Amino acid sequence: MSGAFTARNVATAALIAGLVLLPVYSQVFGDRFILTLFTRIVILALAAVSLNLILGFGGMMSFGHAAYLGIGGYAVGMLAHEGIYSGFIQWPVALLASALFALVIGALSLRTRGVYFIMITLAFAQMAYYLVSGLARYGGDDGLTIYKRSQFIEPLNLSNKVQFYYVCLAILFGAIYLIWRLTNSRFGMAVQGARSNEARMRAIGFPTYRYRLVCFVIAGTLGGLAGALLANHADFISPATMYWTRSGDLIIMVVLGGMATPFGPLIGAVALLVLEEVLSGITEYWQIILGPLLLLVVLFARGGIDGLLSLLGAKVATKVNPKVGS
Amino acid sequence: MTLFFEQCLNGLQFGLLLFLLAAGLTLVFGIMDLVNLAHGSLYMVGAYFAATFAAWTGSFVFGAVLALCATLVVGMAVEVIVMRRLYGRDHLDHVLGTFGLILFFDEAVRLIWGPAGLSLPLPSWLAGSVQILPGFQYSSYRLAIIVVTLSVAAFLYVLVMRTRIGMLIRAGASNREMVGALGVNIKLLYTLVFGLGAALAGLAGLMQAPILTVQIGMGENILILAFVVTVIGGIGSIRGALVAALLVGILDTLGRAFFPDILRTMLSPTAASALAPALSSMLIYLLMAIVLVIKPEGLFSAGNK
Amino acid sequence: MIAPDRQPMLQAEGLAKRFGGIVATDNLALSVAAGELHAVIGPNGAGKTTLIAQLSGQLRPDSGRIRFAGDDIIALPPYKRSRLGLARSFQITSLFLDLSVLDNVALAVQAHAGHSFHFWRNARLDSALRQPARAALERAGLLNRADWPAASLSHGEHRLLELAMALAGKPRMLLLDEPMAGLGPEESARMVGMLRALKSELTILLVEHDMEAVFALADRITVLVYGRVIATGRPDEIRANAQVREAYLGEADKEGAVHV
Numbered sequence A: 001m002s003g004a005f006t007a008r009n010v011a012t013a014a015l016i017a018g019l020v021l022l023p024v025y026s027q028v029f030g031d032r033f034i035l036t037l038f039t040r041i042v043i044l045a046l047a048a049v050s051l052n053l054i055l056g057f058g059g060m061m062s063f064g065h066a067a068y069l070g071i072g073g074y075a076v077g078m079l080a081h082e083g084i085y086s087g088f089i090q091w092p093v094a095l096l097a098s099a100l101f102a103l104v105i106g107a108l109s110l111r112t113r114g115v116y117f118i119m120i121t122l123a124f125a126q127m128a129y130y131l132v133s134g135l136a137r138y139g140g141d142d143g144l145t146i147y148k149r150s151q152f153i154e155p156l157n158l159s160n161k162v163q164f165y166y167v168c169l170a171i172l173f174g175a176i177y178l179i180w181r182l183t184n185s186r187f188g189m190a191v192q193g194a195r196s197n198e199a200r201m202r203a204i205g206f207p208t209y210r211y212r213l214v215c216f217v218i219a220g221t222l223g224g225l226a227g228a229l230l231a232n233h234a235d236f237i238s239p240a241t242m243y244w245t246r247s248g249d250l251i252i253m254v255v256l257g258g259m260a261t262p263f264g265p266l267i268g269a270v271a272l273l274v275l276e277e278v279l280s281g282i283t284e285y286w287q288i289i290l291g292p293l294l295l296l297v298v299l300f301a302r303g304g305i306d307g308l309l310s311l312l313g314a315k316v317a318t319k320v321n322p323k324v325g326s
Numbered sequence B: 001m002t003l004f005f006e007q008c009l010n011g012l013q014f015g016l017l018l019f020l021l022a023a024g025l026t027l028v029f030g031i032m033d034l035v036n037l038a039h040g041s042l043y044m045v046g047a048y049f050a051a052t053f054a055a056w057t058g059s060f061v062f063g064a065v066l067a068l069c070a071t072l073v074v075g076m077a078v079e080v081i082v083m084r085r086l087y088g089r090d091h092l093d094h095v096l097g098t099f100g101l102i103l104f105f106d107e108a109v110r111l112i113w114g115p116a117g118l119s120l121p122l123p124s125w126l127a128g129s130v131q132i133l134p135g136f137q138y139s140s141y142r143l144a145i146i147v148v149t150l151s152v153a154a155f156l157y158v159l160v161m162r163t164r165i166g167m168l169i170r171a172g173a174s175n176r177e178m179v180g181a182l183g184v185n186i187k188l189l190y191t192l193v194f195g196l197g198a199a200l201a202g203l204a205g206l207m208q209a210p211i212l213t214v215q216i217g218m219g220e221n222i223l224i225l226a227f228v229v230t231v232i233g234g235i236g237s238i239r240g241a242l243v244a245a246l247l248v249g250i251l252d253t254l255g256r257a258f259f260p261d262i263l264r265t266m267l268s269p270t271a272a273s274a275l276a277p278a279l280s281s282m283l284i285y286l287l288m289a290i291v292l293v294i295k296p297e298g299l300f301s302a303g304n305k
Numbered sequence C: 001m002i003a004p005d006r007q008p009m010l011q012a013e014g015l016a017k018r019f020g021g022i023v024a025t026d027n028l029a030l031s032v033a034a035g036e037l038h039a040v041i042g043p044n045g046a047g048k049t050t051l052i053a054q055l056s057g058q059l060r061p062d063s064g065r066i067r068f069a070g071d072d073i074i075a076l077p078p079y080k081r082s083r084l085g086l087a088r089s090f091q092i093t094s095l096f097l098d099l100s101v102l103d104n105v106a107l108a109v110q111a112h113a114g115h116s117f118h119f120w121r122n123a124r125l126d127s128a129l130r131q132p133a134r135a136a137l138e139r140a141g142l143l144n145r146a147d148w149p150a151a152s153l154s155h156g157e158h159r160l161l162e163l164a165m166a167l168a169g170k171p172r173m174l175l176l177d178e179p180m181a182g183l184g185p186e187e188s189a190r191m192v193g194m195l196r197a198l199k200s201e202l203t204i205l206l207v208e209h210d211m212e213a214v215f216a217l218a219d220r221i222t223v224l225v226y227g228r229v230i231a232t233g234r235p236d237e238i239r240a241n242a243q244v245r246e247a248y249l250g251e252a253d254k255e256g257a258v259h260v
Helices: A007-029 A032-057 A066-081 A087-109 A114-133 A161-184 A186-196 A198-203 A208-234 A244-257 A264-282 A287-300 A304-320 B002-032 B039-057 B060-081 B091-113 B140-162 B164-174 B176-181 B186-208 B218-233 B238-266 B269-280 B283-294 C048-056 C078-084 C101-111 C127-139 C155-168 C185-199 C211-217 C235-240 C242-255
Strands: B129-133 B136-139 C008-019 C022-033 C037-041 C063-068 C086-088 C173-177 C203-207 C220-225 C228-233
Touching: A007 A032, A007 A161, A007 A264, A032 A066, A032 A161, A032 A186, A032 A208, A032 A244, A032 A264, A066 A087, A066 A114, A066 A208, A066 A244, A087 A114, A087 A208, A087 B283, A114 A244, A114 B091, A114 B218, A114 B269, A114 B283, A161 A186, A161 A208, A186 A198, A186 A208, A186 C101, A198 A208, A198 C078, A244 A264, A244 A287, A244 B091, A244 B218, A264 A287, A287 B091, B002 B039, B002 B136, B002 B140, B002 B186, B002 B218, B002 B238, B039 B060, B039 B091, B039 B186, B039 B218, B060 B186, B129 B140, B136 B140, B140 B164, B140 B186, B140 B238, B164 B186, B186 B218, B218 B238, B218 B283, B238 B269, B238 B283, C008 C048, C008 C203, C022 C037, C022 C048, C022 C203, C022 C220, C022 C228, C037 C048, C037 C211, C048 C078, C048 C086, C048 C173, C048 C203, C078 C086, C086 C155, C101 C127, C101 C155, C127 C155, C127 C185, C155 C173, C155 C185, C185 C203, C185 C211, C211 C235, C220 C235, C220 C242, C228 C235, C228 C242, C235 C242
Parallel strands: C037 C203, C037 C220, C086 C173, C173 C203
Antiparallel strands: B129 B136, C008 C022, C008 C063, C220 C228
16 A cells, blocks of 8 residues: 555545434434444445455456355244244344355356356355245245344344444444455465466465465355345344345445455445435436446446546646655 | 156156257357356247247237247347356356346246236147057157257258358357358357347247246246256267257256156055255256266367367 | 586486477486586477476376485475475566565465465565565575565566566475576576575586576586487586587577587
8 A cells, every 4th residue: 555545535524424323313313214224234345245245356257146145034034933043043043044055056056167167156145036936935036024123132233233333343344354354364365366267276385276266265155244234233134135136236346346355345335325315316217327327337348446646646646756656 | 657658758758859959059159159147138038939830810820930030140249248248257147247138038928928927828620639650649849849959950960061151150169260261150159049049049948838837937947957958968969968968968867757656665555755856956967966076078078179 | 616426405306297299308417416507408399398297296107207305206286395395486477476576475375384374464575474574585696676566567577577576485495497488698697696695505517498598507418309318418418419519509509509
């Protein structure tokens, strides 16, 4: 990092401060909608952050990440349906189930590369979607209402919206820190080396498949955690949570915010979901704007927002100190 | 036994439809190295066009022909306006860009035709059934689909293996520069190939239209199946697409028809009926997983891809 | 200068490799003494790259033996040979282009440091990785580029970085496949200087087309034609060898490439 006050860092800091202070604004101005919206954004940002670990840092183009949202969510929903409300049971089950799914899917799909990997992760995620759609006991297509949120010990009460928001935010920041540590560790270097030049990694003796698989499982587990939060947030879980377009949304968040950057997916999630909110306020047919917009970003602005910010930062920096740009 | 035979034919018919989609996907990927998620949208567009044109002209056949041409045009337009700019980019760009196209198409269809969905009634001469074996009746329309798709498959085979265009297509798949050096207009070739893929998808959509409702998102479910077919068959291989499409079509149809009964012999009736719908939808993915373990590059891998 | 008849660091005997009908390596024997810089030269298609690939473990010879520092290594994959101290540089540069120069070398160090299932400690601040990486970069004269993305280096610097990555594992012997290829005169001189400095510490097997560099650096030279050794000896012996002149140097003489 060339300096602390790059445009990217300033924007990230402002965003963090805004997220931390959001409940205060919501309380003072009585705007409860914004708290609900941003709880959702924070949870989906967590999913995007976990996807970034494999997509951005690992170069594994998974198109099935929404499956973990569904698995984590259904773990909570099904247990609640069976009368088990304790979060100490629900959440570990959610994490374990996601990890297991990721292990099986990863073990199969990581045998392949490129476009195969995209299609296979997508297909397996759809398999999970059809699987839960077929479970009549748990609502089938219609989904499952969750009447009680996960219960922890007092004073933690997830039914309190402000508390729940802060729990989600804390988990998100925790996950970002975790991934930052991971990606800078020897493990992370091995995973990034495999992204950059897999043949060379193998030639110098790294069993890349193993590192990739572990990385895939960690990302899936974090995705499952996001799913558990999402089910609690909506008090509802349905197959739609894990429909493949949701996986697409998560990829957009990561790319929009900037791949392989710690805060990129958070920035992308806020940008995409706020944009959706704004567009859907303008017209009922807002996706007819979002679709081509996305296409334009792909064609003309591949660095994402984070890229634009650092470009801006580099320009500012070159003006201050001409050596930086050389 | 007749039920089994009928389901086999249904599976064959479904498999052939999947082949139409998978062939387009695999052609476009094999030749332009392009991952097109919006392929299912062209299937949907084909169905909507058919329903509309059939209503306008009052004729199913006219409607179908017009719809086929219209989908071809839409496909070529999409290629010229969007896809062209995506060649040579990495696959992530393809995925995101064509994902954007899906959003656009779904919403455009909702804007034009409304959210309710359409139906495409069959003409009376196709609505009945014919006796194809003594004592065995089969839906004339499904039979017609089998005949049409088989002729399309034969046409594709002749086109790719026996004609000059097919030679270019095959050469283009293995050596882009060489085809360019031959002085062939690559841009036009790509537009035609993409249009062909679109027309195949549109044909699948319009033929499926009288059986299912014409609705938004109809292309997405079948697109995933086409992906499964492509993965099993091996990307870039038309022959692989055909074999895999038939495998998937028949396994899926038979699985849904008979797997619940098989399950009932193994589990308690309540458990079986609870699990049957979920598990029978998993069969084709299981098949894909098995193929991946044995041949990660698919059954008929084109080799160097 | 080190006497050539010391115990061999690398010894190949009866090495043979065919590709279909083509004999790439034909009953080849080669002995590289510890501490010497041994060059392998020969016209195009003589099987030099195939030889390196067999010595480094990328190709399995059809028959023959390869011993490294007394161990039979014929069955070992490349990375295991590399862990024993037999490192190679790649003729076609194969770097981690989107990582920093230092990261590239640090990964090479990490490859020798056991498994990488360490999830928490910052590898970019880990002196066990970074110190040797910096040392290797310093020897390659690239320390001032440590924080640059590898993609931003020049072709010559990529070659030096390759060398630094090979050095990072503290090898006892280097297999170098045309390190001078595609370098400009200035960059070549830099590479020659570096190899000369390395010579005193390491055993080196050098495959190279640049005759000037070969004759300036090599303690001994082996000449390969059609996969067979036609001569091995000191540079002056090779230059005087009639068979070599006919098969190889004569041709080069006409082009004026060899006037050492």
